[in-house]
Amino acid sequence: MANRTQRVVLVMDYGDIRGGLEKVCIESALALKAAGKDVVFFCGVAPVDPRLQAAGIQVHCIGVQDIASDPSKLRAARNGLWNNAAARKLDEVIRDTEDLSATVVHVHGWTKSLSSAIGPVVTAPDIRHVFTMHEYFFACPNGGFYNYKTNEICNTPAMGLGCLSTNCDLRHPAHKAYRVARKLVQSARGGLPSKVRNVIYISAVQQEVMQPYFPPSTTLWQVANPAVSEKRPAVNVAGNTDFCFVGRLVETKGALEFARAAHRARVPAVFIGDGPLRGAIKAANPQAVILGWKQEDEVVQHLHNARTLVFPSKWYECQPLVPIEAQALGIPVICGDWCAARETVLHEETGLHIRSLDEGGGFDHALTRLSSADYAAQLGQAAYDRYWAAPLTMQRHLDRLLGVYEQI
Incomplete structure (x- = not known):
């Protein structure tokens, strides 16, 4: 195998483990570092998992609050749509290297604090990048193709007339309206997914659901998330x-x-x-x-x-x-x-x-x-x-x- 990639910039909303997405990102960061890669970890919300810096990984946390916990609803709404500060800092971190061609930027999550403002930064023509889909936000405003009012899978084409006229959100209709606005900004200004050149999917179901929403220029790669590494005796x-x-x-x-x-x-x-x-x-x-x-x-x-x-x-x-x-x-x-x-x-x-x-x-x-x-x-x-x-x-x-x- 060639060795073009010397530096990996991992990007996600949170600095610690709050679910499967964060666990995969953080543990892969540690594994990449152990494999000899120069790993940079970029996130929006503190705290940061102490194992990262202890392993010698360069950490950049911009110290914002996620849109759900920010006491200022106006600021949360604004940053949720477009977080300029996150985009500027990420661009600075990515380009802080003598050989940009040896860097891969790998995004695991952006919807909770970083926003789609990072889209034009990551998908710039001179940046090698890949996004892992841990959900369905590239297409669906609520990220799950799920109607929380009827408690069933939603088969309505995302952002079509049926989607826009359906209140599928768990909370108030205004929340669905905000998610639609965020998706419009994400598509029109953030270039997500139209400008994304590489996407990792983690199941065939996900590929089947999402394939129609990507342009032909996007390459989809299947990389299953890690599960169990330690073999234990079988349960009786x-x-x-x-x-x-x-x-x-x-x-x-x-x-x-x-x-x-x-x-x-x-x-x-x-x-x-x-x-x-x-x-x-x-x-x-x-x-x-x-x-x-x-x-x-x-x-x-x-x-x-x-x-x-x-x-x-x-x-x-x-x-x-x-x-x-x-x-x-x-x-x-x-x-x-x-x-x-x-x-x-x-x-x-x-x-x-x-x-x-x-x-x-x-x-x-x-x-x-x-x-x-x-x-x-x-x-x-x-x-x-x-x-x-x-x-x-x-x-x-x-x-x-x-x-x-x-x-x-």
Whole structure:
């Protein structure tokens, strides 16, 4: 492999881990540094993960607040549309080098604090760049192709008349109007996605949904996010009874539907997480156990009591890691056939797909089928073997990432 890329500038809204996006960005920064690259980390919101500077990574945090937490609504709205300060500083950081051609700028997130003002900076003709899609903001104003009013996937073309006339936002219609305005600025002034030359997608579902919104000049690269690198013994699912859900107890994740289906199928439902639907879940299924939020190691411990991991998320997702992590432990997974999890959960081989969360959609039947210890053990072993035959390790992610860098 050639070695054109000596310096990588990683860009995201936050300086610490707040979700999967930030975890991938920060951990890949550390891996790139360990691989001998000159890594620069640029972010909008403090605090910054202390591991970055400890590893010798150059950090630039402009110290703004994200648009949701800024006490000045006017400033938040203005910066959310166009953050000039972020753009100027990022341009300065990118160009602070003797050989710009050896630099790749890799953007992981910009919608929470940096804004699309960084678009013209990153996509300048002399800048080698790539954006990773961790959501759907390049096209959809709310970032998810999901109608939060009807709680279903939105198939309306983004920014078309149907989109503009639909209040799909979880909050006030004015919030949807602001998101539309932000998307218009993003497209017209920020050049996102029309000027973007390289995009990383993390699942085939994401590619399928987003491909129509990119110009022919944009090259799409598939680079799966890292998942589990440490191999642990397979869970004895045949000896367990718990049907486990991991995540926020909210409408989009299908938590309440799982509680109802588990009650109908008479299987023990265990929720690792918390959220506004806690009360509704207990009302729908009094036998359900809600453990609340747990640390990563504690989640793994609880999964050692699982018969099955249930992932009933209602939206497309991008590359959900919880089903992958469960299969790496030898736990079969139930997921929707509309969701990106279907790519890693093979129907009737490593888990089961369901058609919908309604009573006739196969959810109850899937839970009943995996009540069989032998069947669960069969699928769980297949899941374990399949994952570890080609594990999504950080090294594998890094190799693919460096391969993309060399070609852009």
